[in-house]
Amino acid sequence: MAFPRPMADLLQEGVAIAGLAGRLRDVEIWRHWPEVVGPVVASRSQPLRIINGTLTVVVSSGPWMQELSFLKGVMKEKLNERLGAEVVREIVLRSGKVAVAEPAPVEEPPRRKPLTPQEEEFIAKQSTAIEDPETREAFAALMRASFESGTEKRQ
Known part of the structure; x- marks a missing residue:
C-alpha cells in the first residue's frame, strides 16, 4: 500500500x-x-x-x-x-409487551441566591460607567444572574 x-x-x-x-x-x-x-x-x-x-x-x-x-x-x-x-x-x-422508553430526568433549575446589599452596590457601581441605558441594564441583569447562580465570586 x-x-x-x-x-x-x-x-x-x-x-x-x-x-x-x-x-x-x-x-x-x-x-x-x-x-x-x-x-x-x-x-x-x-x-x-x-x-x-x-x-x-x-x-x-x-x-x-x-x-x-x-x-x-x-x-x-x-x-x-x-x-x-x-x-x-x-x-x-x-x-406483546411494548417497552416504554423512560422519560429523561428533569433537571431542577439552579437555586437562586438572594443578593446581598454589598453585591447590589457593587453591580450598581460597575454598571454606572456604561452610558447607553439599554446596555447598562443588560449588563446589570447579567451580573445579577451571575451572582444569584453562584458563578461569580461573592464580595
Whole structure:
C-alpha cells in the first residue's frame, strides 16, 4: 500500500467483505420507527425483528393491532422510502409487551441566591460607567444572574 487509506474506506470495505451491509441497513428500521409511524403509534408498537424482508412488529393491544393492520401498507412504504431500498416486503403484527422508553430526568433549575446589599452596590457601581441605558441594564441583569447562580465570586 503506497498511501494510508481513510478509516471510513477501510470500514466500508470490511463491512462489504463480511456481507453486513444489508444487515446494517435493516438495523436502521429501529432508528427510524418513531419518525415513520409517529409518537402515538411508536408508544404502542415496536419492531421486533426482520428476517428475509419480513418485519415483525410487537403491538401492545388487540385494538391497536387491528388499527395497525389497516396501516401496514403505509408503514411499509414509508419505511422503505426512508431506508432508500425495499428492505421491508411484509409486516407481521404480533401481540406483546411494548417497552416504554423512560422519560429523561428533569433537571431542577439552579437555586437562586438572594443578593446581598454589598453585591447590589457593587453591580450598581460597575454598571454606572456604561452610558447607553439599554446596555447598562443588560449588563446589570447579567451580573445579577451571575451572582444569584453562584458563578461569580461573592464580595
